[in-house]
Amino acid sequence: MKSIILLFLIVFFAGGVFSQETLTVTVVSSAAGTGITEIEYTFNGDDEVYNISAEVSFDNGGNFQPIPDVHLAGALTNVAPGGPYSLTWDGRASFPETFSDETIIKLEATAVAFICGNNLTFTYRGSEVTYGSIERVGICWFDRNLGADPMPFVPADDATGNTDARLFGDLFQWGRGDDGHQVRDPLSPATNTLSTTDQPGHGKFIRVFSEPGDWREERNDDLWQGVDGINNPCPPGWRLPIAAELDAERVSWNAFGVVGAYASPLKWPVGGNRSTFGSLDNVGDYAGIWSSSIDDYLSEDLFIYPGGAIINDSYRVVGLSVRCVRDI
Numbered sequence: 001m002k003s004i005i006l007l008f009l010i011v012f013f014a015g016g017v018f019s020q021e022t023l024t025v026t027v028v029s030s031a032a033g034t035g036i037t038e039i040e041y042t043f044n045g046d047d048e049v050y051n052i053s054a055e056v057s058f059d060n061g062g063n064f065q066p067i068p069d070v071h072l073a074g075a076l077t078n079v080a081p082g083g084p085y086s087l088t089w090d091g092r093a094s095f096p097e098t099f100s101d102e103t104i105i106k107l108e109a110t111a112v113a114f115i116c117g118n119n120l121t122f123t124y125r126g127s128e129v130t131y132g133s134i135e136r137v138g139i140c141w142f143d144r145n146l147g148a149d150p151m152p153f154v155p156a157d158d159a160t161g162n163t164d165a166r167l168f169g170d171l172f173q174w175g176r177g178d179d180g181h182q183v184r185d186p187l188s189p190a191t192n193t194l195s196t197t198d199q200p201g202h203g204k205f206i207r208v209f210s211e212p213g214d215w216r217e218e219r220n221d222d223l224w225q226g227v228d229g230i231n232n233p234c235p236p237g238w239r240l241p242i243a244a245e246l247d248a249e250r251v252s253w254n255a256f257g258v259v260g261a262y263a264s265p266l267k268w269p270v271g272g273n274r275s276t277f278g279s280l281d282n283v284g285d286y287a288g289i290w291s292s293s294i295d296d297y298l299s300e301d302l303f304i305y306p307g308g309a310i311i312n313d314s315y316r317v318v319g320l321s322v323r324c325v326r327d328i
Contacts, residue, residue: 275318
């Protein structure tokens with residue numbers, strides 16, 4: 001059974017906010033006479049992804065009619081719970097002969113099944129982002145690392161594309177969530193104080209200068225395990241790959257090392273890492289991608305270097321790239 005969430009809001013009046021149940025919508029702006037209305041909405045839901053549709057009433061909710069998608073721009077399809085998300089409605093284009101001070105728009109969020117190959121819109125670092133998805137080695141992958149820009153126009157056979165900084169993405173300490181510590185540009189501040197909890201309560205990179213190389217004072221192996229894992233930085237329904245899945249991707253490459261990694265449809269860049277001391281290292285030469293798998297007090301990652309790639313063990317304090325996956 002499809003899950004449907006409804007929201008009503010008054011438009012044409014800037015600054016109005018109306019919420020019902022789990023959705024909230026804000027009219028950001030509505031320039032008089034233009035018919036252009038900027039809308040932000042947020043919502044929660046029990047499903048992983050929704051499509052958004054809109055209807056409008058010109059008689060204070062007495063009758064509603066659909067707004068054509070062609071006159072709506074923004075987050076409409078394959079939207080994960082969260083937000084804020086943005087919509088722009090061209091009311092004059094939709095209904096050129098109609099205007100009313102009793103205009104109400106109704107948003108409807110309908111749960112749908114996500115299909116690998118589609119885009120997904122979700123909230124990351126407090127902002128709306130849209131990532132593509134690619135099926136590889138039996139699972140669905142994001143088309144880029146968390147925090148990376150969309151793929152730039154670089155020829156697929158140009159190995160130098162793997163040093164394009166737009167593809168690097170953020171550098172997570174193993175087991176931490178999207179709290180800001182992972183940001184590389186500008187580089188997040190650092191602290192020498194270990195965390196006593198699963199969520200440190202700040203966005204600083206935690207430096208460690210001795211064994212066991214963990215940002216958490218007492219080790220917790222269960223921080224990134226599966227879609228419901230504590231601190232899972234991926235959107236609902238997505239997770240970090242296990243080491244075996246990263247290894248299956250590695251052995252599928254048609255060349256060794258950084259060349260084969262970038263030739264993969266997943267376009268692995270060489271974004272380097274953030275060291276135990278908090279510095280950026282190996283940018284443009286090497287790459288490390290975290291898995292959710294552990295090995296004693298270390299965690300496993302895919303390490304890519306010029307001559308090859310291996311499944312490696314690293315200290316959990318190290319900052320590495322993250323690529324989300326979901327089961328098909």
